[in-house]
Amino acid sequence: MSKWIATSNQGFSPYGMEELRKIFSQITFVQLIPGEVYQFEVPLENDEVQAKLNTSELIFVRHIQPIDRMVTITGDITGDQRSLAEMIHYIDSSLAGKRVATHIRMSKMHQLTATKQQLKQAMDEALLAVGAEPVLQQPDLIIALFAHKDEMLIGFGTVQEMGSDWPGGAIRFQREEGQISRAKFKLLEAEKVFGLDYSSFHAAIDVGAAPGGWTSLLLERGLKVTAIDPAALDARIKDHPALTHLRMNASAVKLPAGSHDLLVCDMSWSPIEMSKLILKLQPALKPQSLAIITVKLMHKKGLQSIREVKERLSNAFTIIAAKQLFHNREEITLFLQKKK
Ligand SMILES: C[S@@+](CC[C@H](N)C(=O)[O-])C[C@H]1O[C@@H](n2cnc3c(N)ncnc32)[C@H](O)[C@@H]1O
Structure with missing residues (x-):
């Protein structure tokens, strides 16, 4: 059990x-x-x-952690700090020499008096004492703690096992001054979660590009971008030398065969219509090109429309992953590779 x-x-x-x-x-x-x-x-x-x-x-x-230990909350700060330090000393042997991250979360019903910072400090000190290195990023091991009612539910695992190196998979990016759109975070998160490096591509198609958050990220990474959208792009990118803006409905667009090696699409539109458009545009991609596409969840038919979209797109693409990312709202993100 x-x-x-x-x-x-x-x-x-x-x-x-x-x-x-x-x-x-x-x-x-x-x-x-x-x-x-x-x-x-x-x-x-x-x-x-x-x-x-x-x-x-x-x-x-989005995130999963085992419950390997349950520590009762004592109700006083030093008592809880001591319990966590003792737990770390107890498992001492498997921690020495490892980079260890501590992730602390809590429900609204927790009975802790200690703050996250106070618990983290106690755990980090105990980790140092057993020869481990407390880290924030790229840990060998994560100690995940979730406080609920009078218990701290604690689990140990790797980034791969928990699905993220952020507490609860809630990945945060620095908000930039004058950022074009919050949508940019979705493409940044897809890059991290799917293990991509956008700068390794040459020419991208961005379907449904306005106001231009995704396009701006791809331009920053040095790609040429063909942005398709009847709406205007932000003034800060619209004259970028590597940008071609086709200011029209994507259904009217024809691009030279094999002219691009990445397709991104964030149209926030009917998933079935979106799939038809992508299938029509896909000859413009070289074989093995990658694609990142958001799929809007339509009302109660969420799972069914995801199945339908995957089925349609699998005519031309291999579905590598389907995931609701932390920055997705009423949608999920598909990661695809063109078949040939
Ligand atoms: C959610 S916004 C995209 C945000 C964008 N990813 C960003 O980072 O700024 C959706 C865009 O898709 C565009 N769109 C919807 N249907 C379209 C179609 N058939 N062809 C081209 N663009 C379309 C809309 O005009 C809108 O600007």
Whole structure:
């Protein structure tokens, strides 16, 4: 038997739970943060659960951590700090020489008196004492702590196992002065989550580009960009020498065959119409080109429209991943590769 904490974007926990139910026939849930964070229990050991998770597609489960230890909250700061330090000393042998990140989250119902900072400080000091290196990024191991009611639910795992090196998968990017659109964060997150480097591409098509957040990121990375949108692009990029703005509906666009090696699309439009447009535009991509596409979730038909879109796009693309990213709202992101 093992216990876990899963996290979805706010409001999407029913989708995440549904995905987990399909993988584990005997599973029970407890809500920790309504709509977002939920504990589950399955009659399998950690390794078996991890193996099943590794081979399953989880679109709406953004982050997952095991519950390896449960530490009772004492209600006084030093008491809780001491409990965490003792836990780290107890598991001492597996930590020495490792880069260790501590991720602390809590529900609204936690009974902690210590702040996140105070808990983190106690854990970091204990980590140093056992010869580990407390780090923020690129850890060998994450100690994830979720405080709920009178307990700290603690799990150990790698970035790969938890699905993110950010607490709960809530990846944050620095907001830039005068940023063109918040949408830029979605493309940045896709780059990180799917392990891409946009600067390794040469020429991108951006379908539904205005006001230009995605286009601006690709231009910054040194790509030539063909931006398609009847709407205007932001004044700060519209005259960029590497930009061609086709100010028209994407259905009217014809581009030379094999002229681009990346396609991005964030049209926020009917998923089926969007898929038709992408299939019409795809001859402009070289074989093996990659594509990042957001798929709007239409009302209650979310899962069905994702299935339909994947089916249609698989005529020309291999679906590498489908994920609701932290910066996606009523949508998910597809990562595709053109077949030939
Ligand atoms: C959510 S916005 C895109 C935001 C953009 N990714 C950014 O970072 O600034 C959606 C855009 O898609 C465009 N759009 C919708 N349908 C389109 C179509 N059929 N052809 C071209 N553009 C379209 C809209 O005009 C709108 O500007």
